[in-house]
Amino acid sequence: MKRIAVDGLPDDPLAAAGVFHQHWLAHVEDVLGKGEDVMLQVGSTNHTHREWRLSIVAGLARKHAPQRINMVAGEGDAVDATETYLARAPGITGQYLET
Numbered sequence: 001m002k003r004i005a006v007d008g009l010p011d012d013p014l015a016a017a018g019v020f021h022q023h024w025l026a027h028v029e030d031v032l033g034k035g036e037d038v039m040l041q042v043g044s045t046n047h048t049h050r051e052w053r054l055s056i057v058a059g060l061a062r063k064h065a066p067q068r069i070n071m072v073a074g075e076g077d078a079v080d081a082t083e084t085y086l087a088r089a090p091g092i093t094g095q096y097l098e099t
Helices: 013-023 025-033 047-064 077-087
Strands: 002-005 038-042 069-073 096-098
Touching (some): 002 025, 013 047, 025 038, 038 077, 047 069, 069 077
Parallel strands (some): 002 038, 038 069, 069 096
16 A cells, blocks of 8 residues: 655635645556555545545545555554554555545
8 A cells, every 4th residue: 555645735625625636646646547546645634624534535446446455544643543544454445544
């Protein structure tokens, strides 16, 4: 499973979704298209970002099945533990998880 740390996202949820689409989406789809599973790591934020994040990861999971993709918000040991869990859980894809 490849971890992609997504950074540089604005605080505004609409702007953050736009930056993700403009600067990250092609790279993520390229990795999935090469047959790798992906865990996107994003920073923790407030509830206003939940919908666009969930929509992105669910759409990518549908489009690139059987490759798996999940998005995890947070940093540190909790993200590492979540990555270890996801790597061993082949049925989990399209999820947005907050640590």
